Amino acid sequence: MRFKNIRQKVNSWGILSFIFTLLVVLPCIFILLHLLDKPNENWYHIKNYLLKDYIIDTFKVVSFTGIFTMTIGITLAWLIAAYEFPFRKFFKWALILPLTIPPYIAAYTYNGIFNYTGIVQRFFREVIKITPDPKAFDIMSTKGAIFIFSAFLFPYVYMISRSFLEKQSAALIENARLLGRSSSSIFIRVILPISRGAIVGGTSLAILEVLNDFGVVSYFGVQTFTTAIFNAWFSMGDSSTAVKLASMLMFTVFLVLMSEKWMRGRKKYSYTTAKVRDIVPIKLKGIKAVGAFFYCLTILSIGFIIPLLQLISWSALTYKAILNIKLIGLTFNSIWLAAISAFFIIIISIVISNFCRMNSNWISKIFSKISILGYSIPGAVIAIGVILLMISIDRNMVWLYKAIDPNSKTLVLSTSIFMLTFAYIIRFLAIGYQSIESGFDKIGIRFFEASRTLGYGVTKSFFKVDLPMIKPALISGFALVFVDIVKELLLTLILRPFNFNTLATKTYEYAGDEKIHEAAIPALIIILVSMVVVYLLYEIGDKEKR
């Protein structure tokens, strides 16, 4: 009986799922192993003099960004979901656009706008003829980092809360209106409590982005864990200290995730009735309509229009020098790297999620948890885990390399593009996995079962029935992963082969060399790619609703 059960469950899908999840966990295991390394001088130095600053800076950036993204996100979501005002339809999707500008690009751009030679100070000097104190415009600080993160990450809260409010709240809001509550009182007494889960979910996504960020904080000189890990590794060449810092960062992430769980509470605020009406927006008039319009416009300008215009004007200055064969090479690098990694991620996601939906037991639960683990692990931590793993593999495989090619280098994997692809897979698997999983959820298991009773095995059924039906989920999963990889900076920077550049690393390099104008064109290409994908996904989502 037992044996029969095992044979039924272990098939190639299960074996592949096991191998894939093992690959995802391995780098984490390597970090844990190195955690036991004896602390050295660097570590004591950091612990005695610097650690306090890391913790305080990280805490400041995380908590203020959390508060601001939450405030901006939920107010916008409420306005768009419950009221009708000029250009509401436009703002509804346009307010997602700040996500298409990676925060590190926003950071260079805003620094370029506000620094001594930037448009703001020039305006004061040349038009108003006063020379303001340059310090008043210095955004290269913790406050500046908070500004950038809030202005460009709020769409996480906005998107999740808005779709929640649109779908879930119609009856509650209408009831509250009938009971004679004013708009502000409905917002505080009804909207905030019912959308708590959505707000907390969106905010924690934004916070995870902050903890993962390297570009903004390193450019602004803010001392967070990510910069500290990077410095320990590259400036001091000290892997054991880097690992210790990485594990502290992981602990912080763990706290964020735990508090998310705790703040969501036990209650699930969602309807049990199948018929959920869309909320009918109230028409705003006069000053209120103008106010709503300008609020949305201001946020959109700061988070998208202003930096975009600035980048376009810079690229007009530099396109002659930049638009060349090298730029095409960079674009090509970014695109094929993202495409290949996204392809593997989708394949792995399909295998694991298909296995999980057919076997609901503790093994599949662990597989599914591990698949989404990577997204909460900051890039710096993944980078270190992957390097440690690859170097260790290389050391143990030298005999094989030499056997194949006597002149082979000793470090093969850890100097190849494979290492970077592997890290991307770990970090972005969650995104692919979740969209494939929701695709499978939508079609259910009935079609698969029908195919089984009509004579097809698990794998044949998958290719003939399930695969064609989850195509929309495949496309959106691929697009989401693709765009995230094109934007990705830290992993690419640390793990790329020598002299290998992508749009993201080149933008970072230009900006770091004070060539902000030259950084504009690669940055614009990244933003353009992101915009195309956002538009596609919006279209797909809209179609499915209809």
Next chain:
Amino acid sequence: MFIDIKKISFKYKNAKIDTLKNINFGIEKGEILSILGESGGGKSTILRIIAGLETPSEGSLVIDNRILFDRNTFILPEKRGVGMVFQDYALFPHMTVEENIMFGLRNFSKKEKEIRVKEMLQLVNLQDFARRYPHELSGGQQQRVAIARALAPKPSVLLLDEPFSNLDAHLKSKIREELKVILNRTGMTAIFVTHDKEDVKSIADKVVVLENGIIADIGITSKILK
């Protein structure tokens, strides 16, 4: 007995009590048996066990002298030669009516496939709908496609899960008649699950009354439902 079910018990994961306890019954070839009971009483689970979609905790299942399940055997659903019509029909939305019916005919030659699909379309009276997609059909038509699809590979038994529950009341008696005609014409052995005594009276030769996972009554329809 053509189909022989002995001592089948079944428990869903995480459930405290057995969904099915010690189920025993048999069917002769060409007979139509109905499983009658309240919803949630484990009726559909019996069909799923026969189809191989669930694994019972004990018991045995034999169809046409072939052991499909016992202590040492578990034949996979795709190897059982059992046709099933799902409650929601589960017609593949990305395939036309024709393609849906052809789906199970993997071991047929191209010529045989065409002939068989034509036969089936004729049987369920949907000749003119071969190129339609499932969402372009009415509920009753969808059900007929589902029946045709399940019958096409010539299964040894046809299982129908609540075949009339998704249909409008005024269609019910008409569709019952149609199903009866189809089953009689093919001489198919069939098991169907329902909560409506009228369904049983008009179609079934034999009935199993299921209450809380155990068989409360079993016998010829006319004797059980007087």
